[in-house]
């Protein structure tokens with residue numbers, strides 16, 4: 001069934017479209033070193049745009065694809081591994097060499113994950129979703145709902161083994177592979193390597209806080225079929241206060257606009273107590289003007305967790321669940337801006 005706002009994703013799910021990463025994997029790349037990798041990536045990006053258009057217009061069958069030994073997708077993995085020497089994956093731009101040092105997210109060159117399973121609690125258009133929970137995050141939310149996985153390193157990711165697991169889960173009935181955490185951005189190099197070992201036509205979901213850099217977007221947008229993007233705050237003050245991030249509004253609106261042009265979006269907004277007018281309203285207003293067709297999930301399940309539950313006096317304005325009036329107000333806002341809501 002075609003989902004409004006997720007038409008291409010729906011086609012892949014029904015076997016009538018091809019996941020982007022497979023298209024990237026079908027484009028042959030030259031093995032190059034140093035600065036030449038960036039140049040080769042730029043060159044092949046142009047080719048990728050042409051090829052994906054052609055494939056979508058002509059509904060090319062997946063059995064007609066050939067996969068070279070070294071592809072645009074392999075090149076992406078190598079490019080990101082090179083950039084780890086001066087990490088700028090997210091807008092914190094720590095510029096640390098992750099081969100010897102850790103930045104704000106505390107990730108080295110290796111990636112760790114906490115669990116993977118067929119998730120039935122995601123949006124109806126996604127389930128069953130093969131969700132891979134990576135450790136660590138580029139945010140530091142005081143109300144983190146996943147703090148048990150964000151501040152630990154659990155199991156080391158072996159890209160080949162993870163690719164096999166993705167294929168097994170797909171054969172068990174997953175509709176997609178959903179890279180989440182924490183956040184996936186800081187593991188982008190590992191995810192490119194995982195995908196270069198996957199052979200089945202499984203749509204890729206990037207479940208992100210949308211705080212990545214434009215430089216990272218250039219690389220990953222050619223493999224992301226659906227951006228499952230969080231839009232948390234309607235202003236920089238709340239973002240700084242609750243997640244310790246700067247310049248939130250400019251970065252996240254820029255990234256959503258770009259994702260709207262290059263892929264499909266399922267946007268999540270977690271409604272927070274006492275933040276209806278400063279955040280929920282501002283976000284709904286911006287979405288209706290700038291990216292009106294996106295699937296919008298207004299989420300009401302906020303619960304005071306982590307530092308907020310440890311220090312409720314300090315965070316008293318968000319140290320409770322939503323009340324009935326706040327839920328009603330969020331629904332009114334969604335109606336006022338005619339959002340394409342997830343049911």
Ligand code: SF4
Nearest residue numbers: 087090093094103105
């Ligand atoms: S991913 Fe972001 S937080 Fe982590 S090291 Fe790189 S720039 Fe810093």
